[in-house]
Amino acid sequence: MPQIGFLLQWVVKAMAVVLAITILNFFLIRLAPGDPAMVMAGEAGAADQQFLDRVRQDFGLDQPVVVQLWTYVKNVVTLDLGQSYRTGRPVTDMILERLPATLLLTGTAYLLALLVGPLLGALAAMRPRSIFDSLLMVVSLVFYATPIFWVGLLLILVFSVQLGWLPPFGMHSMIPVTGTAAQILDLARHLVLPAITLALFYIAVYVRLTRASMLETASLDYVKTARAKGLPEWRVASAHILRTALIPIITFAGLQAGHLVGGAIVVETVFAWPGIGRLAFDALFQRDYNLLLGVFLVSALMVVFFNMLTDLVLRIADPRIAGRA
Amino acid sequence: MAFLKRYAENRGAVAGLVILAVVVAVALAAPLLMPGDPMATRGRPLLPPGGDFPFGTDMLGRDVLAGIVHGAKVSLMIGLISTVIAVLIGVTVGAVAGFFGGQVDDLLVRVTEFFQTIPSFIFAILLVAIMTPSLASIVTAIAVVTWPPIARLARSEFMSLRRREFVEAAVLSGLSRTRIIVSEVLPNAMSPLIVMGSLMIATAILTESALSFLGLGDPNRISWGYMIGAARTVFRQAWWLSVFPGLAIALTVLAINLVGEGLNDALNPHLKGRMRIET
Secondary structure, eight states: OHHHHHHHHHHHHHHHHHHHHHHHHHHHHHHSSSOHHHHHHHHHTOOOHHHHHHHHHHTTTTSOHHHHHHHHHHHHHTTOOOBOTTTOSBHHHHHHHHHHHHHHHHHHHHHHHHHHHHHHHHHHHHSTTSHHHHHHHHHHHHHHHSOHHHHHHHHIIIIIIISOOSOSSOSSOSSOOOSHHHHHHHHHHHHHHHHHHHHHHHHHHHHHHHHHHHHHHHTSHHHHHHHHTTOOHHHIIIIIIHHHHHHHHHHHHHHHHHHHHHHHHHHHHHHTOOSHHHHHHHHHHTTOHHHHHHHHHHHHHHHHHHHHHHHHHHHHHOHHHHHHO | OHHHHHHHHOHHHHHHHHHHHHHHHHHHHHHHHSOSOTTSOOSSTTOOSBTTBTTOBOTTOOBHHHHHHHHHHHHHHHHHHHHHHHHHHHHHHHHHHHHHOHHHHHHHHHHHHHHHHSOHHHHHHHHHHHHOSSHHHHHHHHHHHHHHHHHHHHHHHHHHHHTSHHHHHHHHTTOOHHHIIIIIIHHHHHHHHHHHHHHHHHHHHHHHHHHHHTTOSOTTSOOHHHHHHHTGGGTTTOTHHHHHHHHHHHHHHHHHHHHHHHHHHHHOGGGTTOOOOOO
């Protein structure tokens, strides 16, 4: 049963990576300036030694490093990421509250990029050097070079400030709307600009990747054979070229999925979108390192998850990979 | 000459080189073009473009054009230095892994894969925040999150070159391993590394602009990302505060990407037209 062996290997590898990230996270917390005691003392305005000692004891900071690391790993395993230095609330709760907003934003942007990018890239590859192809190449090159926060600001200037079509920030209107349909519409209207902002960069990448990959596959012998058999061009493109050409796209999609949270920090900041990206930005400014590291850990876990998922999807798309193992 | 000819065949690459040359010239001549501190107040706040200030002034009355001219230096410098460091780390790791193989290779591949798993932008934010924002911390953070693709590329180049006859000959003739790696194998692995390195400068400039936009720039130096970020609260009334610095970033990054593709066509003719996308 090679499949079970693969799955087992898969789980062991994922666990090793998660453990390594957890340990890295622990040392980053220790490197961060000021320990929770100092931060809380600053908040409380009372910084006598007794107070500091008590807080350090509460947080286990008076223990040896190895003991602290062990406690930390144990806590992470039970999903306890400690408390926010600022609010004293559990970091896990704060992240879980915000996670749906980020998943909605990144998920929409991800699907949008995956639908539009490869489609445009494939169309361009079918007619290389046509006007459509050249134009698309230039546009994608421009978006590949443009900072996403700037795209977001420009979209707000045009579609919110000038045209007044879409709301410039937030997830819901200030004045609450009633009725489920109206609420969904309200949310969708708020989602349009940030999702497009986040998707545009990736659309540009997918367009170029798909086009290059399709052109390369199209020159392979088996595609020539398919043409020689007299198959119609659309069938050659869809059944013969696309399947092979999809492999680098799936690989990139897997890498990208986990990294979307990084882009979300910037986009959520521009659009005041209440997700974990915005939470990380606020934590950064309040020097709430424990919270910031919690967001880091959660997004690293997402990367591991998506990398593993990509491995699985690739094995389905490309039987050669399964044979190689 | 063949190199120049192949490069010049790519019109986009020539345009990119011209734009990049202008940006570099502006960065070098910044103290002459716009003397004085770009962080200093020069006029009334929020003046629209025109008159004494072709790009307007910001909410503190600073000249936007002066900021863009001086910001060019910061962007290029950070892009270049962080890439050089990333390439040094990446090539060292990749060369050792690819040349020696075996357990050393296994270990280094694991480490590289691990660094590729870490979400790079958040990691960069954390590193800069922990080290406190400065030119050095930004450069370090960008280098730390960008070396893995270089290492993978260098490793695969070294692995294939390792088995070539001229390397075997050098081993048999008793040259030291360091000498073989540096003076025999490395020169033959250079072209793809140069291409990837040039594209990494573009990515590094984008990363720096995003860090500065979030307020993690060097507080003592003006940069394009900082200008956009600082004007975020007033950008709806004063479009020029975000539009001009953003154009500067996009043009510079575009130019570097075009140059990178031109180098790819010229150095690796067999890969012509293929774009490398690595994360």
